[in-house]
Amino acid sequence: MGTANLDAVEISGTGWYGQVGQSYVLDGDWPRFEVFEYSRVIDYDAMASREDLNRRRGSYPAIGGGAPFAGDQLITEVVSDGYAWNLQGDRVIRPGRSYLDGVSHADFRQLDILLTPHGFLQAALESDDATAISTPIVNESNGGLSQGGRMVTVISFTALGKYRVNGTINDQNLVELVTTWVPNPVYGDMLFEMRYTDYEEFDGIMFPTVLHEHQGDPVLNPAHNSQEIRVSNVRVNPNVPDFGVPNEIRRAPPAAVNVDSQEVADGVWRIAGGSHHSVLVEFDDFVTVVEAPLNEARSLAVIEEVGRLVPGKPIRYVVNTHQHFDHAGGLRTYLAQGSYVVTHEGNREFYEDVLFHPGLRSLAPDRLATYYPMFTASRRPAPIEGVNRKYVISDGSRTLDVHPVLGNAHTQTMVIIHLPAERILINADMYNAGIPVQPFRLPNMRTLAANIERLGLDVEQHVTLHAQTGTHEEFLQAIAD
Numbered sequence: 001m002g003t004a005n006l007d008a009v010e011i012s013g014t015g016w017y018g019q020v021g022q023s024y025v026l027d028g029d030w031p032r033f034e035v036f037e038y039s040r041v042i043d044y045d046a047m048a049s050r051e052d053l054n055r056r057r058g059s060y061p062a063i064g065g066g067a068p069f070a071g072d073q074l075i076t077e078v079v080s081d082g083y084a085w086n087l088q089g090d091r092v093i094r095p096g097r098s099y100l101d102g103v104s105h106a107d108f109r110q111l112d113i114l115l116t117p118h119g120f121l122q123a124a125l126e127s128d129d130a131t132a133i134s135t136p137i138v139n140e141s142n143g144g145l146s147q148g149g150r151m152v153t154v155i156s157f158t159a160l161g162k163y164r165v166n167g168t169i170n171d172q173n174l175v176e177l178v179t180t181w182v183p184n185p186v187y188g189d190m191l192f193e194m195r196y197t198d199y200e201e202f203d204g205i206m207f208p209t210v211l212h213e214h215q216g217d218p219v220l221n222p223a224h225n226s227q228e229i230r231v232s233n234v235r236v237n238p239n240v241p242d243f244g245v246p247n248e249i250r251r252a253p254p255a256a257v258n259v260d261s262q263e264v265a266d267g268v269w270r271i272a273g274g275s276h277h278s279v280l281v282e283f284d285d286f287v288t289v290v291e292a293p294l295n296e297a298r299s300l301a302v303i304e305e306v307g308r309l310v311p312g313k314p315i316r317y318v319v320n321t322h323q324h325f326d327h328a329g330g331l332r333t334y335l336a337q338g339s340y341v342v343t344h345e346g347n348r349e350f351y352e353d354v355l356f357h358p359g360l361r362s363l364a365p366d367r368l369a370t371y372y373p374m375f376t377a378s379r380r381p382a383p384i385e386g387v388n389r390k391y392v393i394s395d396g397s398r399t400l401d402v403h404p405v406l407g408n409a410h411t412q413t414m415v416i417i418h419l420p421a422e423r424i425l426i427n428a429d430m431y432n433a434g435i436p437v438q439p440f441r442l443p444n445m446r447t448l449a450a451n452i453e454r455l456g457l458d459v460e461q462h463v464t465l466h467a468q469t470g471t472h473e474e475f476l477q478a479i480a481d
Contacts, residue, residue, distance in 0.1 A: 001174065002205035003121045009207070010238045012039045015229040017055050019066035020215045021100055021186065021325030023223045025412045026350045030216075030223050031066065034058025038229050041240055042113055044122055048080035048243040049113050063409050065324045065429060070440045079109035080243035083250060092246045096255065097275070101295040101329050102184040102364065107160055108192075111182065114159050115194045117175035117208060120167045127157035152176075162363065174199050174206060183364035185295040185329030186355050191217040191224070202234040220354050257301040261309060262469075265422040267398070269309055270463055271302050276326060277465045278302050279426050280309060281419070284395040286316035289339075290417050290426050291465050292330035296366045299330035303337075315339045317385075317393055319402055321428040321465065322414045323347045328355060335382065336368040342393070342402055344413035345386030356382045387415055390455075403455055405430075408447050416451065423460035425452070425472075433462050433470030437478045445479055 015038060018030030037054035053075045076087040084105035086093040095105040113119045124130045132155045153169040159180065168177040176196050184190035192215055196208035209231040216224035258273035267282035276293035287310050292299050306315060318334040320343040321327055328351075331341055335356055343351065361369035385391060391402040398421065405414040410429050417426040430448040437445070452459060459472045 003118045006118050006205055007045055007237050008043045008240045010041045010235040011231050012233045013229045013231040014038060018226040019064060020226050022065035024063040026323060027222050029225050031064025032060040043240045044119055046243060047110055047113055050078045050241060052076050065410050068440055079106060081245050082106055083245045084109050085249045092248055094252055100184055100325055103182040110160060111163060111180055114165055115178040117196055120175055120178045124155050124157050130155060130157040186325050188360035189363050203236040205236050207234045257297050259301050259305045261305055264463055264469055265424060268422060271305055279463055280306050281400055282310050283398055287313045288317040288393055288400060289315055290319045291321055292318050292334055293327050295329045296333045299333035317342050319417055322411045327428055332366055332368045336373060340383045340385055342385045344404055344415050345388040346413035348384050348386045351384055352381050405451050410444055418457050423458050424463055425459045426463045428465040431462060431464055431475060432467035433464045434468035449479055
């Protein structure tokens, strides 16, 4: 492989990028974008990297979620000295929430270096706990790269004090597969894997020209292919850029979970304070929370605020708008304390088998994995109320209706929430009140308008789960403009 003579590398190429956690349907893969320009510089000795990825929609269908954008988008991600940051031109950007609301960006990007073929070999040689086994792998059921009885060597070590990294060296003495697991609120211990094929020699160094990445376990769910880069050029030991950590990153305080409540109607509160919001609805002897986004830390903060606003009433229901990771990542916290989960019927199987599985959480155990309450264990299958037509939550006086959405390109399993007496509509990712409308957002807004008309909903106020509240007249005007 030539690792002993490699201190740094610069690669370039093209390929595609998958938006992890944002599949259109649960039995489909992550939505893809064309990567028309890719470059990465890695300094192995310094455990530092800068990755520049220029993406656009290309020929891939405009379905699924993720941060929407129009035209071309350059993503620049840097890691150095245990710190992670992004760049927009010359502007330094703090990544904010942990990656997929699970593992820190710094850990994830350092692991991404260790999962490269030469980064893996260097780390394995330097590790104090590396072990190795050699075994023939025959008829591997997942269609992996080691097949047909070839002899392979699997080397395993602990990285960053807690992540198990396994690498497969094939019968050509080339690294073909490197795998680890990272904490994720939806998957638990989520597979993070790189597969390497089509090696070529560059200045005495063997380097793969196809880099295929998985995030997500194909045994659990078809969504797992997250990136593929076809390498066109490799520069060995180039002059590396200055990887000095900017002061604003080094001195930044730890990210905090904030809540900010606003009563939008009698007994109805919007609980904001970050990028994703929830809504609290009070009933006679219980409460309902709409949306449990991000992760357990966010859910615990919202639950505490619910107890402050409406003390003494249990959270009987939590309503989930759709299955994307950023909107479903906090559901387990509510399940662990006995709430019913109201979601689209199409999400039931994945939630029961994967999201609500009590185990597979060794890296970041949450309440459900740690305590596995008896009332939860005895309620199998999980207490899910599946919605495929109007679902009503009521105490005889106040009513909350949950409706499946038809014709939505963001996800096939979306619901909206309507409070008929208050004339309030709650939605996620279809309309963001108070934010200037960009053309690529209009299709989802028009889909929302069509569903409001189809269902005959009387709407006066929109409460949006990513933005502000606004009037229905403002919504209609935004579509017309």
